[in-house]
Amino acid sequence: MNKKKQLLETPLVSVIVPIYNVEEYLSKCLDSLIQQIYKNIEIVLVDDGSQDDSISICKQYAARDLRIQLITQENAGVTSARMNGFLHAHGDWIMFVDADDYVSTHIINLMVQAQQTYQVDMVSCQYYDVIDGQEVPSLIRPNPGYYNQEKIRELLASNFLYDKHTEWAGVTGYLWTRLFKRCFVQAALEAGKGLVHSEDQIGMFKVLYSINSMYVMQAPLYYYVVRQGQATRSYNAVYWKNFELFFKRLQEIDQKGYLKKQIPNRAMMILKSLIKMEFTNDKLSVFQRYRSVKKNFSNDLCLLGKDADISAMGRKTRLQYYLVMHRAFFVYGAFIYLNRLLKQLVK
Incomplete structure (x- = not known):
């Protein structure tokens, strides 16, 4: 493995943000993206039929930063919005950020650096749960480090979906906190079509089944905002x-x-x-x-x-x-x- 300490290239990274009725949180999310240390990015905002002021906020940011493109669609769910954003994205590397969350201004720079150092198909970072304004580090899953294809297969077989000692999945089942090589993204999104819950976990399984290597970072760089009422999911038949x-x-x-x-x-x-x-x-x-x-x-x-x-x-x-x-x-x-x-x- 040829390790490089400096960024030898600055590939275009497309950040896709699905948006639905998040006016209270959206500005903080977008501020964290336009202030990235890594500059060669495009920010693809997909409004999924919001009925609040979200789209007006998007238009204000798009007018200020030419790296932002705004797409609107009728409400069709997060998977549809992500796919729409992906089809409009131009980058060879793809990230997803939920519109009610925010990220470190270093997240893209550090992830691109890790990708170039280890020459992997996907990079993952850790995250904070933000509960009532308090940033709580999440449980690290899986262990940080470099994974070749053999180690990824071992991870899938050991506890990807369920660990009998903890009842946790061994890998966080989120599409956010990742930097993906573009060629693996569409199949991951298609795997989640028709699901209203756990669509991200299906997508992650599809990615891990397909990639040759990944790097898991130690640093928490993503901030997952736990909204009021979100922690306890209401019943739906x-x-x-x-x-x-x-x-x-x-x-x-x-x-x-x-x-x-x-x-x-x-x-x-x-x-x-x-x-x-x-x-x-x-x-x-x-x-x-x-x-x-x-x-x-x-x-x-x-x-x-x-x-x-x-x-x-x-x-x-x-x-x-x-x-x-x-x-x-x-x-x-x-x-x-x-x-x-x-x-x-x-x-």
Whole structure:
């Protein structure tokens, strides 16, 4: 590996920003981009049918900085907006930044430097969770360093989707915090089409399945803003079908079977989360929640989860697994209710 200490080239980097109703956060995001130390960038803003003042803010910035191009579309979701931006981008290297987040002014310069040093297809950095203005370093996943194709395959097979000791995925499943070689981006975005949740994780799996090398940086350079109400996702019945499609796509991509041992545990974790969402949906009565679980419960996800490895699970998690597999929804709902009650009493 030929390591270079200086930037020998300054390739064009396209930064794609999907935008939807983020007027409160947008200026900070755009300021962090136009102030980049690395200057050879284009900033592709894609307004996804915003109904607030976001598009006016975009126009103001586009008038001030010729590196900004603004694209508008009817509301079609983040994957569509990213694809639209990608098709209008000219750079050989692609980054995605969410419009309610912001980045270090050094992020592109340091990522390009890492790419040129290690000659890789993708560079990743770490990030901060920004919670009520406080910047909290995220859990580093995977370990920083250089990964050739063999090490990437080992990573996929070990815990890309699920780590039985932590229940975390071994790789952060986000398209932001990455610098991608252009040729890998379109397939990643297409893999996420039709999904309303976890589309980034599908995209990342497609990328890691395809690239020859990557470099993971130690430095946190991206700031993920946790908006009020964002940490607790509200229930949506669409999620059941979403995750059936999610696992179908994973299996279609995973022709070499890297995820075969991880999918059952991940499916069980998703099932538990969906049932919990149903039983904590305060818009419904307790009986309506029970009926909703029975109606929406996915037999496909249950079949995927039946081979979950429960050896490293605690007693509480093993009990949940048993209740889900035996469709003991009423008991599971009571279990969730008692947990909520205990947490409220502790407060």
